Amino acid sequence: MSLISLLIALAAEKFLSSSAWQFSVYYQRYLTLFKKIKALAAPQRSMMANGIFILVPTVLCYAVLSIISDGILHLIVSTLVLIVCFGCVKTRDTYKQYLMAAFRGEQTTCSLYHQQLTQDKNLPELGFGQSLVWLNYRYFIAIMIFFVLFGAPGALFYRLLTKLNESPKCQHERKESLMRAELQNTTPTDAQETITQESTPPTNEEQSCDDDQPQVKSFNETLLFIVDWLPVRIVAFGYMLVGHFSKALPIWLENFFDVEKLPHKVLISVAQKSEDLMIDKDDCTAEPCLLVRLAKRTLLLCLAVVAILILTGVIS
Numbered sequence: 024m025s026l027i028s029l030l031i032a033l034a035a036e037k038f039l040s041s042s043a044w045q046f047s048v049y050y051q052r053y054l055t056l057f058k059k060i061k062a063l064a065a066p067q068r069s070m071m072a073n074g075i076f077i078l079v080p081t082v083l084c085y086a087v088l089s090i091i092s093d094g095i096l097h098l099i100v101s102t103l104v105l106i107v108c109f110g111c112v113k114t115r116d117t118y119k120q121y122l123m124a125a126f127r128g129e130q131t132t133c134s135l136y137h138q139q140l141t142q143d144k145n146l147p148e149l150g151f152g153q154s155l156v157w158l159n160y161r162y163f164i165a166i167m168i169f170f171v172l173f174g175a176p177g178a179l180f181y182r183l184l185t186k187l188n189e190s191p192k193c194q195h196e197r198k199e200s201l202m203r204a205e206l207q208n209t210t211p212t213d214a215q216e217t218i219t220q221e222s223t224p225p226t227n228e229e230q231s232c233d234d235d236q237p238q239v240k241s242f243n244e245t246l247l248f249i250v251d252w253l254p255v256r257i258v259a260f261g262y263m264l265v266g267h268f269s270k271a272l273p274i275w276l277e278n279f280f281d282v283e284k285l286p287h288k289v290l291i292s293v294a295q296k297s298e299d300l301m302i303d304k305d306d307c308t309a310e311p312c313l314l315v316r317l318a319k320r321t322l323l324l325c326l327a328v329v330a331i332l333i334l335t336g337v338i339s
Contacts (some may be wrong), residue, residue, distance in 0.1 A: 025328065039110070045107070080179055109163060111162045117143075121136040127306045153291045153314065154336075164321070184243065226325050255289055263297055300313060
C-alpha cells in the first residue's frame, strides 16, 4: 500500500496546483485556530505549546487511520495526506521564473528570485542550485522516507517540524504575494526597488508577532537536526550512486563521521562532488539545471530502493 500511495502522490503532486492541495494553506489555518485557544500561546513562544502544536495533528492522523478498517479507504486517506505534505508549488514556480529570467539574461532578476527562495524557506546562504538540492530532499525524499517507515503520521510530523523551522518568525503572505507580482510584471530595476521598499523596519504590530522564544527555536532546530542526521547521509550515498561515486566517496566518508556537521552541508557537499560543475560563472542556468537533474535521478533511485524493499517484504 505504501508503494501505491507514493506512486500516486508523486504523479498527482505535479498536476494538483490549487490551494486545496498546498500544505501551507492548511498550516496557516491550523496556526490561526491554535492561536485562538487562550490556554495556549503561539507555538513559537512556548515549549509546551510547540510540542502540542506538532503532536496534535500527528496523533489525530494516527487515530483516524487506526480506526479505518477498510484497506482502500486507508489507502485513499494516506495518499491524500502524502500529496498535501509533498506540495511545493511555490518553490517550483520560483525555479521556473528563475530559469526564464536567466534565459533572458536578466541577472538582477535571477538574484531577486534567489533571494525570494532563500527568504521564503529560511535557508542559509546557498547557491540557487544548492538550495534546490536541499529542498528536493526536504520536500520529497525525506517525506518519502518518513512515510514508508512511519506512515502518513510520520510524514505529517516531519512536514510540520520543517515548516516551523522555515518560519521562525511570522511570515506576511501579503508581502510575499506583492514580491512575486512585482517580479513577474516589472523590469529588473523596478523589482529591485520593490525589494528595497519591503525591507523597511516592521511596525510595532509586526514586531509583536515576531517575539519568538530562542529556546523554542533552538529546540526545533536541534530536533530537526537529529531527525535528519541519518536520512541525509543515506540520501547523500544515493547521490554518489547516480553520480561520480569515486569522486564523492571521500567526502561522504568524511561527512558521515562528522556528527556535528549540518545536514544541508553534508548533502550539498556530496551532491557537488557527484556532478561535474565545470560551468561559466555568467551562466545562471548551468548549476541549477545540472543539480536538479542529479536530484531527480536520486529521487528515482530512492523510489526504486523503496519499491524493492516493499516488494521483498523488508518493509511493509
